[in-house]
Amino acid sequence: MLKKEQNELVTQTGPGTPMGELFRCYWQPILLSEELPENDCPPVRVKVLSERLVAFRDSEGKLGLIDEFCAHRGVSLWFGRNEECGLRCPYHGWKFDTTGQCIDVPSEPEESGYAKKIKLKSYPLIEKGGVLWTYMGPPERLPPEPAWEFANVPLENSFTSKRLQENNWLQAMEGGIDSSHVSFLHRGDLNNDPLFKGAAGNKYNLSDSKPVFEVVEAPGGLFIGARRNAEEGHYYWRITPWVMPSFTMVPPRGDHPIHGHFWVPIDDESCTAWSFDYHPVRALSDNERNAMKDGKGIHVKYVPGTYRPLANKDNDYLMNREAQKAGKTFSGVEGIGMQDASLQESMGPICDRTKENLVGTDNGIIMARHRLMRAAKALAEKGTLPPGLEIAHQTVRSAAVILPPDQPYKDAAKEALVAKPGVAQTSV
């Protein structure tokens, strides 16, 4: 349970809010590279952290992310002409470069210098790992570029997708650190999904639906270990890292690519769920890539031409009661990503946490909320930079391991939880 004020604190991320300022300390993934595929391609509207922006790639390939609305009379620059190193408003022809600087006001003599006095707010936009990232905080605090492993392996080793999720970011992110739902909600998929099936570890998930948890603070966030019984008194551990504020990874299965998520607020009632899959040491196979494109694993199928899932609230998520009854799916919704999203959207746009009844095994979620609130307050009151900015905080990995009962995973799996170039994931 959270008190009403606490719930507002952790869910509101607009400009000037404590959690909004916290998010503005980090690079956020906002677009796929494919959305701005070439120089002078059509501009794209983006809303992130409750700010409406437009992104474009200019004639020289420079990336720009600027205020969506023309400084003249407020037309959306999504209608703009992306040409000759700038975005020109189609209404009266004002033109802006990738930094938001106005470079042409056709009605005024160039010599008057009028254009120089007009500048739209802009944020840096960089490309890494097939993703475009922005940083929306004060320039003097610009952090090092994203060091996440998925964004730094060769492109042929990775596949990243995004989908619109129509609810607040936090209830989505909490699903990513809530290991105990897997044995219920996703149980039908462990042995069927091409990106999950066949792993030796799956049998422990299915045979032991009451895992025991160990939550350990990590410098950048948390490690949440879920332990199930394996053979000969050993434990099968699945370890999920959470890095502040909204990066989570799913523990691997066999040699399948590892995957995880980023949950980025669009506004307080919707977020972008980023889903990445990568293999640290090899290219994805055609089969794997095709399965991901086809919406398998943690990815989804889309309404054509959009990033909205094909199964969405407008069609009741294609609810299939027969499949639910037959146990093919636990909730009646198909696909791991949509199983999570449908339930999280059903909580309402902003989950009312004053009504929930948490149990002892929800401590991962309790701790994550606590750390978020503590970091947001420390930033607001003392200017203390939050965890998760350092490269070492970002170079984490999930792991699945079998350990003797007396070994703490935080030590025994220490190496496994660090992303090292050229070293494969530790998995069962």
Add this chain to the structure above:
Amino acid sequence: MLLSESARVTTAHEAGFRVQYPNSKPRAVKVVALDAGSAKLVDDISKMAWNGAAFFKSLSFEDGALPGTSVKAWLNDLAGHTSDLSAEVASADCVVVLASAGQDVQSAAVISELCNLHHKTLVSLIVPHDGATEDEIDMSLRAMRPYAKMLVIAHGRDYIEAMLTALRA
């Protein structure tokens, strides 16, 4: 196009129609300090307002048989009263034990035995003191791992408060 039911009911407006009746009854959370360091913490935290959580600063033992357990034990609360550990666990919904990192916490075994007997969830918080070493933390993890359903390493008193609040203790 007609809106689906899911689309109609997931708006902020509709969220305002959640029934206003309570969906739970108060739960009995028992918080037990396993060593002197955590007794101090429990003492501080107990002074805040709680929904009926009970706080105990130590345990004492006596030889003698008790159904299902080998040891007879009492809990000592902050006012100096003692109560029967088995009865306290039996009437609990959730038992939270606090252990300072590196301290000997053999009493956890007794509590755990009773939690199993009465089918109660045992949550264990290991609280590292300032300057606690990895070895001390590991020792506590090893000691508590066989018993707790949820084992958390939590720096600072504020987390304990946050957790108890989250559990509606």
